[in-house]
Amino acid sequence: MDLWLAILLFFLGFLLVLYNVSADFNYYSRISFFYFTILLHGMVCCVTMIPSWLKTRGADHVFEGFYYWCKWSGVHTTVHNYEGGQIEGSAVVICNHQSSLDILAMCSVWPHRCVVMMKKLLAYVPFFNFASMLACTIFIDRTNRDKAMQSVDYCVSEMKKRDLKLWIFPEGTRNRAGGLMPFKKGAFNIAIRAQLPIIPIVFSDYRPFYSKPGKYFKTNGEIVIEVMEPIPTEGLTLEDVPEFSEKVRQKMLETYERISAEAKNKMENTKKLT
Template sequence: MELFEWTLFLLIVLLIGVLFFSQRSDVYCKMVLFYGWIVVMIILVPPWVALIRGSRVENLKILCFVMRQVRYLLGVKITVQGSENLNTKGPYMVVANHQTILDILGIAEVLPDRCVILSKKELKYMGPMGIVCWLCKFILLDRNNKSSARDTMDHITRTLLQQNLRVWVYPEGTRNRTATLHPFKRGVFSVAVKAQIPIIPVVTSYYQQPPNLKDGQRPFFCRDKWIIQILPKIETRGFGPEDVPALADSTRKLMLDTFNEINGHIVLEKDTRE
């Protein structure tokens, strides 16, 4: 072989070795696969769905079906507990903890019927992602404009009741890479109280590692087993605006206790295997 061919051969062997024997590289390759899957999905699927079905809330179920398939390639095992709590009739609000973009794997796993996503307005301008928002009727919130945000919340209240919808929200307001929960924004709880609809908390276990990795630890997207705990509904009937702060705080405490509990189960199970 010529020098170039030998060099190429050794590089391929080295790459294969890194992929098979380096946990860190394995995780990074999975992240490339994950993001690649999203890009391909939002480019290829929405045009066909739009052509056949137009803009409908139910379209999100189709995208979730496609998204679920990638977790088998990633080796992620998701255990869902309390799924019967999502069988509640009528409109309600799903409040969930927010870690990273990987949370869409959890949404894809448990999304209830006729559910829309409340997200940031910036998604509207992110190319094909804006088409997805239109296709699935996402509710987009302008977080930098308080007046617009209040109008959006009023729109959510009317839409929930008129169209018998459910709304999936992240009350922390931003991604949270720490092994706890940020304080909850109260706007979504005001909507639930104003509409007199129940709140259903959904808690996903911590699937990351802290930024200060030690030897032998794997980085972000390191845990292949997740637990999603769906809690019983929290009624808001009879509540008024004065009850919103306590409702937000008590819901956060309930979810934080559940978060710590399910994370403890994962650690204990791992210790038992070891």
């Protein structure tokens, strides 16, 4: 028994040394534990989300809880104008999409009675799929245009009927290169069809502390989040979508550049203090 304990302690000590001296091992350890945390939280939410589902609270409980599950990451968030995303009634929330770490930022700014739109592929992830169903997540098939258009109509009717907000990443995919990619039109089609306001939310650049291509995930990460003022869509038609979406994107890009500089300065100041 003492021999096995000694072997275990040696192995744990070896991993600890490797964690501190190998950048690749540090990255893979932290990001793997992050995904493991998501899996565990999803399993718990399969039970704890049932009351929220019965009350049609959307994903509120999911993100409120996950905020505490990820304290170990060391990532700190600063939110500007949190109240701007808490307007009464339905709305379409749009946000830039950088990586799976977006979940960390979403926990700090999640609007009340909000649900997520996700690609249908994620509906097959064990535990995550059932928890997402309880959170009233809307899955769409991007490969099928007819079904995608049906999803737009379904979103509009469900949002108004249940008084929900809908969170969408209009870039459509993760953007690891910085800035904002061109927006897809789905979020704007939904907002204009329903004549609902759009609430833009911007996350600062993660690259000072996290990069999948660079294989680093630092413990002193800083994310600055800004909730921009709601933008009305009353009177707009689907013909206005291309111009309207680009104007919104430009405003979000200006905000992104400003708060990214703020987040970077926060990290540099933290390093000086330590």
